[in-house]
Amino acid sequence: MMRIDGLQYCNWSPEIFQQMAEGQVDCVHVTIAYHENFREMVAVIESWNRFFENFSDRLVQAFTADDVREAKANGKTAIIFGFQNPSPIEDDIGLVEIVHRLGVRFMQLSYNNQSLLATGCYEVTDPGITRMGREVIREMNRVGLVIDMSHSGERSTLEAIEISERPIAITHANPAFWHPAKRNKSREVLEALGNSAGMFGFSMYPHHLRDGSACSLESFCQMIADTAELVGIEHIGLGSDLCQSQPDSVVEWMRSGRWTKAVDFGEGSTEQPGFPEQPEWFIDNRYFGHIEQGLWDQGFESAEIRQIMGENWLRFFDESFGMQKAM
Amino acid sequence: MMRIDGLQYCNWSPEIFQQMAEGQVDCVHVTIAYHENFREMVAVIESWNRFFENFSDRLVQAFTADDVREAKANGKTAIIFGFQNPSPIEDDIGLVEIVHRLGVRFMQLSYNNQSLLATGCYEVTDPGITRMGREVIREMNRVGLVIDMSHSGERSTLEAIEISERPIAITHANPAFWHPAKRNKSREVLEALGNSAGMFGFSMYPHHLRDGSACSLESFCQMIADTAELVGIEHIGLGSDLCQSQPDSVVEWMRSGRWTKAVDFGEGSTEQPGFPEQPEWFIDNRYFGHIEQGLWDQGFESAEIRQIMGENWLRFFDESFGMQKAM
Numbered sequence: 001m002m003r004i005d006g007l008q009y010c011n012w013s014p015e016i017f018q019q020m021a022e023g024q025v026d027c028v029h030v031t032i033a034y035h036e037n038f039r040e041m042v043a044v045i046e047s048w049n050r051f052f053e054n055f056s057d058r059l060v061q062a063f064t065a066d067d068v069r070e071a072k073a074n075g076k077t078a079i080i081f082g083f084q085n086p087s088p089i090e091d092d093i094g095l096v097e098i099v100h101r102l103g104v105r106f107m108q109l110s111y112n113n114q115s116l117l118a119t120g121c122y123e124v125t126d127p128g129i130t131r132m133g134r135e136v137i138r139e140m141n142r143v144g145l146v147i148d149m150s151h152s153g154e155r156s157t158l159e160a161i162e163i164s165e166r167p168i169a170i171t172h173a174n175p176a177f178w179h180p181a182k183r184n185k186s187r188e189v190l191e192a193l194g195n196s197a198g199m200f201g202f203s204m205y206p207h208h209l210r211d212g213s214a215c216s217l218e219s220f221c222q223m224i225a226d227t228a229e230l231v232g233i234e235h236i237g238l239g240s241d242l243c244q245s246q247p248d249s250v251v252e253w254m255r256s257g258r259w260t261k262a263v264d265f266g267e268g269s270t271e272q273p274g275f276p277e278q279p280e281w282f283i284d285n286r287y288f289g290h291i292e293q294g295l296w297d298q299g300f301e302s303a304e305i306r307q308i309m310g311e312n313w314l315r316f317f318d319e320s321f322g323m324q325k326a327m
Numbered sequence: 328m329m330r331i332d333g334l335q336y337c338n339w340s341p342e343i344f345q346q347m348a349e350g351q352v353d354c355v356h357v358t359i360a361y362h363e364n365f366r367e368m369v370a371v372i373e374s375w376n377r378f379f380e381n382f383s384d385r386l387v388q389a390f391t392a393d394d395v396r397e398a399k400a401n402g403k404t405a406i407i408f409g410f411q412n413p414s415p416i417e418d419d420i421g422l423v424e425i426v427h428r429l430g431v432r433f434m435q436l437s438y439n440n441q442s443l444l445a446t447g448c449y450e451v452t453d454p455g456i457t458r459m460g461r462e463v464i465r466e467m468n469r470v471g472l473v474i475d476m477s478h479s480g481e482r483s484t485l486e487a488i489e490i491s492e493r494p495i496a497i498t499h500a501n502p503a504f505w506h507p508a509k510r511n512k513s514r515e516v517l518e519a520l521g522n523s524a525g526m527f528g529f530s531m532y533p534h535h536l537r538d539g540s541a542c543s544l545e546s547f548c549q550m551i552a553d554t555a556e557l558v559g560i561e562h563i564g565l566g567s568d569l570c571q572s573q574p575d576s577v578v579e580w581m582r583s584g585r586w587t588k589a590v591d592f593g594e595g596s597t598e599q600p601g602f603p604e605q606p607e608w609f610i611d612n613r614y615f616g617h618i619e620q621g622l623w624d625q626g627f628e629s630a631e632i633r634q635i636m637g638e639n640w641l642r643f644f645d646e647s648f649g650m651q652k653a654m
Contacts, residue, residue, distance in 0.1 A: 039366055046419070046424070046425060094376065095373070
């Protein structure tokens with residue numbers, strides 16, 4: 001069983017790498033930038049390079065789907081880099097190819113707020129993909145950097161699906177029909193994503209779950225079954241959004257970056273300003289087996305469970321990470 | 328005949344790329360930084376990426392020796408990146424692996440002046456490789472970034488050869504016994520380089536030539552024969568230092584960077600402040616055949632000429648650009 005997680009942002013440590021090994025997690029797309037500029041993001045890659053050097057028996061960076069297959073064969077976890085915000089490319093389209101060379105394979109066009117490229121899901125008005133956004137989408141298509149619209153607004157997301165010549169991803173979110181959070185996606189987005197052969201990763205971040213931390217595994221798996229009917233069984237996977245062991249200062253950086261002097265609560269609130277508790281059926285990387293059991297109990301066939309747990313992501317990696325073929 | 332040039336810094340243009348094709352030049356190590364910091368150097372790579380995209384029928388970036396072989400098979404010129412100064416890694420050893428990932432394969436530890444790593448050839452006193460220099464040499468050895476001491480001082484160069492666990496290069500210089508310029512190398516350096524399986528590239532930059540721009544091809548080829556006896560025929564190649572079509576403002580940047588407000592003439596003088604004229608037997612990339620003819624007339628055998636023109640560099644690339652094998 002190939003196990004691929006479409007997004008995590010943990011406070012990385014030997015303990016977490018050990019849990020990945022125990023959980024037989026073959027690949028994780030990890031966030032390496034929220035609001036960092038290019039040089040700050042490079043410093044984060046440097047930290048990962050030190051992990052790859054010091055934990056070479058456990059971890060390996062993946063640039064291609066075949067790297068993920070090789071990692072699995074060697075009993076390692078493959079790490080794929082991604083940005084939740086386009087801040088690391090600054091205002092410079094040439095950095096798209098540079099970050100791809102460095103191994104970045106996913107980039108969100110906006111994170112909650114308006115960016116140079118697209119609108120975030122918390123803005124009042126979403127005017128759609130910007131002039132630079134259209135140029136950057138073309139360049140991302142060319143080099144094989146996947147467009148991720150997890151934190152973007154409705155119109156920007158629909159336009160990104162339309163403009164992009166290659167399938168895009170929503171790496172970590174859930175459908176709004178199940179839990180109407182601003183970050184969760186409309187039926188229209190889900191259908192457009194599936195029809196364009198895009199990928200949707202299901203989040204286990206409590207703010208995206210019905211009943212939050214108290215969400216039941218049954219409800220989560222029923223939601224996956226309902227979403228599969230809209231998006232298509234071959235276009236769904238996991239994107240846990242696991243933020244294990246992070247101090248609350250990190251969620252403050254994620255939400256407020258350097259764009260406000262005030263506190264922005266994002267998906268939280270004054271009553272719940274920090275990271276929420278994980279649901280008991282998904283605490284850390286050792287819990288992927290619970291999801292598999294939940295999908296089985298929901299009535300999915302074993303081939304479908306393999307698709308959801310990793311095979312769909314792997315096929316998407318095969319199709320997405322290389323240079324664009326001539327049309 | 329594999330033709331590899333161990334260093335050029337031209338004012339790159341379609342005309343020069345055309346001349347490379349006409350001259351059947353299979354590979355050029357090009358300088359992408361003199362005094363640039365990391366972010367500025369990345370902008371230079373971005374410019375090269377645009378060349379690779381727009382002249383994909385002529386040029387291709389090489390990361391490995393096999394990329395050079397493939398370029399030759401496809402009738403293209405392979406471009407390998409290098410720094411003449413360690414300024415792009417700033418004070419951050421983690422940037423060594425980052426720039427290697429971006430394709431940088433040569434880095435000089437110092438350029439004329441003292442750097443954070445080593446001493447340049449124009450300093451009065453050379454105290455040898457610095458503390459950071461020793462760390463960076465180990466890291467360059469680990470990832471496969473070649474140490475280049477072309478512009479470094481005598482003691483720093485000898486120490487670099489000694490400290491480095493992998494062979495180093497002097498990509499572009501000539502022996503001081505032939506022409507006693509500060510940049511040219513002593514017998515001791517040449518012998519130590521050859522004994523350590525390092526590579527020496529012969530410069531055709533007039534300030535490095537006996538009689539400058541008026542140097543004869545016969546004298547140049549006699550010098551190669553004399554140097555081969557010291558360094559070994561398998562450890563020599565070309566490193567033309569061709570700076571074609573550059574305005575004099577560029578040689579000012581090379582010499583003065585941001586380290587002085589005054590004019591530094593470097594290898595020039597008040598009488599000759601700009602770029603000197605090339606010798607008539609090596610004007611541009613179409614002239615490599617002249618060198619081959621000169622070597623033939625000097626009495627080299629054809630196998631030796633193939634070594635000097637490219638095969639030695641190619642073997643060195645094979646041995647140098649990959650991760651260090653476990654000792």
